[in-house]
Amino acid sequence: xxxxxxxxxxxxxxxxxxxxxxxxxxxxxxxxxxxxxxxxxxxxxxxxxxxxxxxxxxxxxxxxxxxxxxxxxxxxxxxxxxxxxxxxxxxxxxxxxxxxxxxxxxxxxxxxx
Amino acid sequence: xxxxxxxxxxxxxxxxxxxxxxxxxxxxxxxxxxxxxxxxxxxxxxxxxxxxxxxxxxxxxxxxxxxxxxxxxxxxxxxxxxxxxxxxxxxxxxxxxxxxxxxxxxxxxxx
Numbered sequence: 001x002x003x004x005x006x007x008x009x010x011x012x013x014x015x016x017x018x019x020x021x022x023x024x025x026x027x028x029x030x031x032x033x034x035x036x037x038x039x040x041x042x043x044x045x046x047x048x049x050x051x052x053x054x055x056x057x058x059x060x061x062x063x064x065x066x067x068x069x070x071x072x073x074x075x076x077x078x079x080x081x082x083x084x085x086x087x088x089x090x091x092x093x094x095x096x097x098x099x100x101x102x103x104x105x106x107x108x109x110x111x112x113x
Numbered sequence: 114x115x116x117x118x119x120x121x122x123x124x125x126x127x128x129x130x131x132x133x134x135x136x137x138x139x140x141x142x143x144x145x146x147x148x149x150x151x152x153x154x155x156x157x158x159x160x161x162x163x164x165x166x167x168x169x170x171x172x173x174x175x176x177x178x179x180x181x182x183x184x185x186x187x188x189x190x191x192x193x194x195x196x197x198x199x200x201x202x203x204x205x206x207x208x209x210x211x212x213x214x215x216x217x218x219x220x221x222x223x224x
Contacts, residue, residue, distance in 0.1 A: 009153065034212060043117075043203055043215035044156075090155060100171075101213060103148075103155040 002027045002093050006104035013111055019063075019078040021107050023091030026072060032094035033074040034101065035065055039087045047089075050074060061085070086111045115140045117216035119204050124221045126191065126198055134189045134219045136204035145187040146213065149173060150201040159202075162187055191221060199223050 007022040025031055032051050036044040048059025055067040065076045074091060088108045092101040117138045126132045138145065144163050148156040158171030162181040176195025181187055187206075191198045199222050205213040 004155075036215075041218070041220075043119075043217045044205075044213075045215070046212050049212050100158060100161065101156075103157075105153055105155040 002031070002095055002102050004091050004093050004102055004104035006089075006091050006107050008107055009105065010108050010110065013081045013109070015083055015111055015113055016080050019076070019081045019085065019109065021076040021089050021091075021109065023065075023074045023076065023104060024072055025074060025091075025093045027093055033065075033067060034092040034094070035059065035063070035074075035076050036090045036092065036103075037061075037087050038090065038106075044090060047076070081109075081111045083111050083113070085109060117204060117206055117214060119202075119216035119219050122217070122219060124219055125224050126221060127224050129193045131190055131192050132198075132221065134191070134202055134204075134221070136187045136189065136216060137185055138187075138204075138206045138214075138216075139185060140206055140208065140214065141184070142206035142208045142214070143184070144207045145181070146205040146207070147171075147177075147179065147187070147189045148203045148205065150203055150218075156203065159189065 003026045005024045034049045035047040038044045047063050048057045050057050050067045058064045063078045088106045090106045091104040120135045146161040147159040150156050157173050160179040162168035178190045202219045204216040207213050
């Protein structure tokens with residue numbers, strides 16, 4: 001069965017520092033993988049997605065993620081954090097077909113001056 | 114502007130009461146979904162619909178019901194059988210197999 005594990009429910013970085021949010025997945029078939037961002041009291045916004053094309057995926061707001069099959073990982077990175085990046089981030093894996101996504105528990109990112 | 118509209122933003126339920134959450138989309142997407150979000154637990158799938166007049170149970174369908182009479186609309190009813198309804202409910206739609214578009218959510222609380 002597919003599952004997603006996000007390591008670290010809370011991550012805190014300084015403004016300008018590297019952002020690294022970790023996501024590991026398990027899937028019996030080649031997965032589709034997603035990162036979403038959620039600001040308080042709002043819905044989720046798609047940051048980026050991996051759909052078996054290039055393993056390094058670039059998304060919005062300067063984020064990118066690398067699919068590593070050998071490590072079953074899809075970590076999200078951003079070279080330099082901005083205060084506006086403070087939000088909750090969710091990794092998700094698709095069962096395939098019609099987007100039956102399985103979400104991780106989320107990682108809350110705090111950015112301090 | 115195209116998008117997904119959820120209403121109301123806040124909803125309160127009394128003991129034994131059924132309540133209905135609205136979800137409307139004007140994106141012309143075939144598939145629609147309902148997720149429940151609890152703090153620290155991520156999102157869990159309640160129901161989904163791939164086409165009009167058809168829907169399937171997700172992982173936590175007990176105590177919920179849906180209908181899909183129109184392509185644009187996918188309302189969710191939280192019945193009195195759902196004993197722990199307090200949560201943030203998110204509706205989503207998708208044009209294809211590669212990603213969901215989410216509404217802004219409804220916070221349901223119990224009085």
